[in-house]
Amino acid sequence: MTDSILTVSDIHKSFGALKASDGISLDLKPGEIHALIGPNGAGKSTLIKQIAGGLKPDSGTVWFNGKDVTGVSTAERARLGLGRTFQISALAMDYTVLENVVLGAVGQSGSAFSFFKPAMKDAALLKRARAALERVGLRKREETITSELSHGQRRQLEVAVALTLSPKAFLMDEPMAGMGGEGSKALTGFLQELKKEAPILLVEHDMDAVFALADRISVLVYGKIIATGNVDEVRSNPDVRVAYLGEEDAA
Amino acid sequence: MMRERHINMIILALLVLVPTYAHFAEEPFTITLATRAVIFALAGVGLNLALGQGGLVSFGHAAYFGMGGYAMGILASHAQNYEPIMEVPFLIEGTNSMPVIWLVAIVMSALLALLIGALSLRTTGVYFIMVTLAFGQMFYYFTISWPAYGGEDGLSIYVRNQFPGMNTLDPIQFFSICFVLLCAVLFLVNRLNKSPFGLALNGAHQNEERALTVGINVYRVRLVAFVISGAITGLAGALFADLNRFVSPTMFSWQISGEIMIFIILGGVARLFGPVAGAALYIMLEHFLGGLSEYWFIYLGAILLFVVLFAKGGIIGKLSRKEISHDG
Amino acid sequence: MTTLLLIEQVLNGLQFGVMLFLMAAGLTLIFGVMGLINLAHGSLYMIGAFAAAAVAGWTGNFFLALVASLIAAAIIGALIELTVIRRLYDRDHLEQVLATFALILIFSEATRWVFGSFPLFLNIPDVLNGTVTLPGGIQYSLYRLTIILIGLAVAAGLFLLISKTRVGMRIRAGENDREMIAALGVDISVLYTMVFALGAALAGLSGALVGAIQSVEVGMGEPVLILAFVVIVIGGIGSIKGALAGAILVGLTDTLGRTMLPVIFGTFMEPSAATTVGSALASMLIYILMAGVLLYKPTGLFGST
Numbered sequence: 001m002t003d004s005i006l007t008v009s010d011i012h013k014s015f016g017a018l019k020a021s022d023g024i025s026l027d028l029k030p031g032e033i034h035a036l037i038g039p040n041g042a043g044k045s046t047l048i049k050q051i052a053g054g055l056k057p058d059s060g061t062v063w064f065n066g067k068d069v070t071g072v073s074t075a076e077r078a079r080l081g082l083g084r085t086f087q088i089s090a091l092a093m094d095y096t097v098l099e100n101v102v103l104g105a106v107g108q109s110g111s112a113f114s115f116f117k118p119a120m121k122d123a124a125l126l127k128r129a130r131a132a133l134e135r136v137g138l139r140k141r142e143e144t145i146t147s148e149l150s151h152g153q154r155r156q157l158e159v160a161v162a163l164t165l166s167p168k169a170f171l172m173d174e175p176m177a178g179m180g181g182e183g184s185k186a187l188t189g190f191l192q193e194l195k196k197e198a199p200i201l202l203v204e205h206d207m208d209a210v211f212a213l214a215d216r217i218s219v220l221v222y223g224k225i226i227a228t229g230n231v232d233e234v235r236s237n238p239d240v241r242v243a244y245l246g247e248e249d250a251a
Numbered sequence: 252m253m254r255e256r257h258i259n260m261i262i263l264a265l266l267v268l269v270p271t272y273a274h275f276a277e278e279p280f281t282i283t284l285a286t287r288a289v290i291f292a293l294a295g296v297g298l299n300l301a302l303g304q305g306g307l308v309s310f311g312h313a314a315y316f317g318m319g320g321y322a323m324g325i326l327a328s329h330a331q332n333y334e335p336i337m338e339v340p341f342l343i344e345g346t347n348s349m350p351v352i353w354l355v356a357i358v359m360s361a362l363l364a365l366l367i368g369a370l371s372l373r374t375t376g377v378y379f380i381m382v383t384l385a386f387g388q389m390f391y392y393f394t395i396s397w398p399a400y401g402g403e404d405g406l407s408i409y410v411r412n413q414f415p416g417m418n419t420l421d422p423i424q425f426f427s428i429c430f431v432l433l434c435a436v437l438f439l440v441n442r443l444n445k446s447p448f449g450l451a452l453n454g455a456h457q458n459e460e461r462a463l464t465v466g467i468n469v470y471r472v473r474l475v476a477f478v479i480s481g482a483i484t485g486l487a488g489a490l491f492a493d494l495n496r497f498v499s500p501t502m503f504s505w506q507i508s509g510e511i512m513i514f515i516i517l518g519g520v521a522r523l524f525g526p527v528a529g530a531a532l533y534i535m536l537e538h539f540l541g542g543l544s545e546y547w548f549i550y551l552g553a554i555l556l557f558v559v560l561f562a563k564g565g566i567i568g569k570l571s572r573k574e575i576s577h578d579g
Numbered sequence: 580m581t582t583l584l585l586i587e588q589v590l591n592g593l594q595f596g597v598m599l600f601l602m603a604a605g606l607t608l609i610f611g612v613m614g615l616i617n618l619a620h621g622s623l624y625m626i627g628a629f630a631a632a633a634v635a636g637w638t639g640n641f642f643l644a645l646v647a648s649l650i651a652a653a654i655i656g657a658l659i660e661l662t663v664i665r666r667l668y669d670r671d672h673l674e675q676v677l678a679t680f681a682l683i684l685i686f687s688e689a690t691r692w693v694f695g696s697f698p699l700f701l702n703i704p705d706v707l708n709g710t711v712t713l714p715g716g717i718q719y720s721l722y723r724l725t726i727i728l729i730g731l732a733v734a735a736g737l738f739l740l741i742s743k744t745r746v747g748m749r750i751r752a753g754e755n756d757r758e759m760i761a762a763l764g765v766d767i768s769v770l771y772t773m774v775f776a777l778g779a780a781l782a783g784l785s786g787a788l789v790g791a792i793q794s795v796e797v798g799m800g801e802p803v804l805i806l807a808f809v810v811i812v813i814g815g816i817g818s819i820k821g822a823l824a825g826a827i828l829v830g831l832t833d834t835l836g837r838t839m840l841p842v843i844f845g846t847f848m849e850p851s852a853a854t855t856v857g858s859a860l861a862s863m864l865i866y867i868l869m870a871g872v873l874l875y876k877p878t879g880l881f882g883s884t
Contacts, residue, residue: 052464078466090464092457100461103454107465112451112472119447165465308673370870373877377616377672378816381808382873388805389866396862398855505801509680516677546692552684559678560666 004029004063005169005199006051006082011060013046020046021057022223028169028199033191035202035210038220039243044203045173047220051201052084052171053077065168078107083167083198085158087174091146097157098142101129104164132163136190152183159190170200176209188213211235219243255571259524266430266531274423282422283494288534289429290490295514295526296436297483302512303521304444305476306456310380310508311367311387315481317503318363319356319488321394324406324498326352331409349414349428352489360485361478368477372470384505391503405499412493419493429490433527436483441523443479452476453521484511513555519565528566586717588838589831594723596830597730601785602807603814603822604737605778611817612750612774613668618679619659620782620807621800622686627652627783628790628799629690632699641704645787652783653776660775665768683801691797698794701787726788733781734823741819750774809865813872815882824880829865836864 004027013021020043028034038044049055051062053074062070069077078084091100102119105128106112111119119125133139136156141149149157155175162170175191176184184206191200191213204210210217211231218228219240227237234240266289273281294316301307329336329345336343346352371382395403411419419425443449455462455469462469492498501507510533518529536554540547562569606620630651635644659682667675707722741747749770786800793799806829814825841857848856872880 054463073468074463075466075468078464084464086460090458090461092454092461094457095454099450099454103450103462103467104465106447106451107462107467110466111447112467113448113475115446115448116442117447118442118445119450120445122447125447161461161465302673308676310676370873373873374812377610378812378877378879380616380672380676381812382869385805385809385812385866385869388802389863392862393859396859505805512677512680516673520673546688548684548688549692552681552688555681555684556663556678559674559681560663 005065006201007061007063008047008051009061009063011047011050011057011062013050013055013057019223021050021060024060024220024223024225026218026225026228028201030199031196032215033195033200033202033213035204035214035217036220037204037207037210037217042220043223044220046223048171048173048203052082075107078165079110081165081168081198083162083165083170085155085162085170085172085175087177089154089158091154091157091161093145093147095146096142097133097138097144097146097149098126098129100146100157101132101160101164102126104132104161105129108165128164132160135163136160151178152180155179155183155187159194167198169198170194171203172200173203174205175202176204176206184209255522255524255567258528258567258570262524262528262531263434266527270423270426279422282426284534284538286422286426286429286494287491288531289426289433290487290494291511291514291530291533292527293429293433293436293490294484294487294511295518295530296433296440296523297480297485297487298511299480299515299521299526300440300443300483301477301480302515303525304449304456305452305473305480307372307473307477307480308380309371309383309477309480310505310512311371311383311385312481312484312511313503313505313507314367314387314390315360315364315484316488316491316507316511317390317394317498317500318360319485319490320492320498320502321400321488322356322359322485323352323412323489323492324408325400326355327408327412328400328406347410347412349412349419349493352412352493353432353486356485356489357482360488361482363485364478364481365474368474368481372473372477384508387503387508388505391500391505394500394503401499403500405497405501408492408496408498411496425494429494432486432490436486437523437527440483444523448472448475513551515565516555516558517565519567522565522567525565525567532566583717584838586715587719588834590719590723590727592831592834593827594726594730594830595834596827597727597734598785598789599803599806599810599830600730600734600823600826601781601788602803603810603826604734604819605781606804606807607811607814607817607819607822608750608774609778610811613771615664615667616672616675616679617664617778618676618804619682619686620778621802621804622683623652623656623779623782623800624786624803625690625797625800626655626686627780627786628701628795629694629699630783631787631790632701632795633694635701636699641702641707641791644701645784648783648787649780652786653780656779656783657772657776660772664775665771668771687797694797696797698796701790701795703791722791729784729788733784734819737819746770746773806865809869811879812869813879815879818879818881821879821881829868832868833861833865836861840864 006028009025011021011024024047036044046055050057053072057070061068064077064080064082067080069080092103099120102125105125106119108128109125130139133142136159138153138156138160141153146157175187179187188209194200202214214231216228216230217234218225219234221243226239226243227234266285270282270285298309298312301309325336326345327347330347336345367383367386371379371386374382400406411425413419414428417424417428419428451462451467451472455467455472459469488502514526514529514533516529517532518525518527536551537547540550558565602620602624606617609615609617627648631644631648634647635641663678663682667678703722707725709721710718711721711724713719741750810822810825810829813828814821837858840861841854844853844857
């Protein structure tokens, strides 16, 4: 597993009697988009929290970039290069677009404890922030207040904020949610480019997007990964058909 | 419609002009009122850093205000009685030098804020409000039951403390000292708000998850903000004690915490000059309504209720017509 | 210290705890159901005490006075819910704090205006005066024992109300999902007014019961309010069980601390210093307890994580 950027090995997490993660293992290799799918209540968000930080597994390990990060905080994992986007945009809504990416640059540079020099006049921070905006095509909107952005633009900004971290891997939670057909197509192309830079662990509901994008797919059901493989393998896997299509159709 | 900066300049100008006029018209009482307003403003600027920028609704800032007050009271009372504060393991004497007293007040309230903040910041939301309120009350009861420094009756200091080259008993000179301190703190807080630290603090207020996932240690950022906030309010407490030449447990009471919050809400939350405008308005209300009726708190309560329910953004918000909201 | 004295202090602690429970139960219910932090809860405590003192002074009947405290606090509670509080449910906590702080200012000054600044006194009725002999030969104040029993009865009633009745079911549903309960056709605003009035009535009753032991005066509510906050932080917000456990814990810690700390310090210090240090520390004890709980479990003993 030396070539994996992110490795989850045999993690368990229970809430009372509910086994939300029941011995999950998966990995993310350089250059790939690895999609995680599964029906509602399969334990996807519990798994994401354990990968991103904020929830500690009962047992098992999370490796990131050759380091055991199981007991490491969310902020620390971000500084190690785990870029994160959310299903519901997590942005500072009263800030301008530029301020949001500068915030990312502040986190990346570890300058949150410099007290005197204005952040919005710091050349290094601005350079990093504007480069990220350029990548997602929001450079012209940098003075816009974030709450005035359209839904699709907020998604782009999320990615830009993650980019300021120069991430070694991305963890994206339903980036396609609520995007129109056009925006969805544009984002698909963008992610195909992005994965060359850093692999993406993609949690997505939109099956068309998953089948179009993913190099590998893992299917999570009742806290267990029931199948991992490329699109065709997963499509033809009988267990997946049972889980998704119901017993009778699979027969 | 005015720009917020212009309103700020007008507020500062009024704060200088009113006492200057009063000085020449020989109305020392008006100068004292203005000094009170400036000191309350300073306490509010301190709280506003935590509350406005950081979204940390501390209902216990009286703890730092009182700590600053008692730092002054204890140092000055020992100086006035010519008794050292302690002799073992090393000698600490009292003092009546303002700069030394300010420094001690700032350090002591910062340490207290560090302790209370480290515990309280483990909680959020409504817990945080209740916990800070409770810790504030703890010091109120402690000062009441601790007899060494006057207990419930408090401590009187007979002579105002000294500042090199000034006659601190002259109302206008004492006012000037307080006013210069307020301006210096406003300048520093303004820089702080615009710094990477301020961006991180307010960013974490708007969206904690985002701040965490770009690698910002939100707890530590908030704790540092809380400590600076407490230190500023502590400095205000030391000045307030010097203005009255008296400290008592009431400086620790929950009403003080509430009043400091009122300055902020009257003036405008998360605006640099919000607490300044709010404190000035509060002093005017206290003076004029208090003159009209013994029960002026009823009117204050009604005004506060009106501002909260219908006039978000406070005075500066109304004047500059630019609503800023910082709700999660 | 004798065992008898200790038992008496434990009972006093229980009585104090039960009073705190009546306050904390209302606060925690109102927060759990409506998501509101209500600082004016202390004012309702004061209103209950004043209503009781006024009716007792007028009729001479303590039980009518208790009924009056319940009714007055419930009516005032319902009134402020209808006029002010319901505008605050969707606001952030800061605005809730400030608006209910404004209500404290208004109620305190209005009470001072009507009743004056001097404390009123509410006498313990003759039936409840004197002491009873408990098993083991302990003499204990009948009135305080009655308070403990009333408090425990209220606690039992609340548990039954919430776990067994239709209204309780709605309250629990309201905690979990406001839209759901509205969709089921329950008029949520009536439910909210009822819950608020219920909490207010409990606070009022508590104020009246304590009013007969202490004096009835303006500002009596807020120290109790803050203690009730300590109770909630310790017990966990939104939980009646947590409120009861926290209240008893705080009541016992505070009462026993005040009696025992000076004695304990007296074993290794000179008496006057022991009294000073002991009572100063005792005044801080429950806050230290709260700090300990925060370190151990920031969401409180019975709070959900």
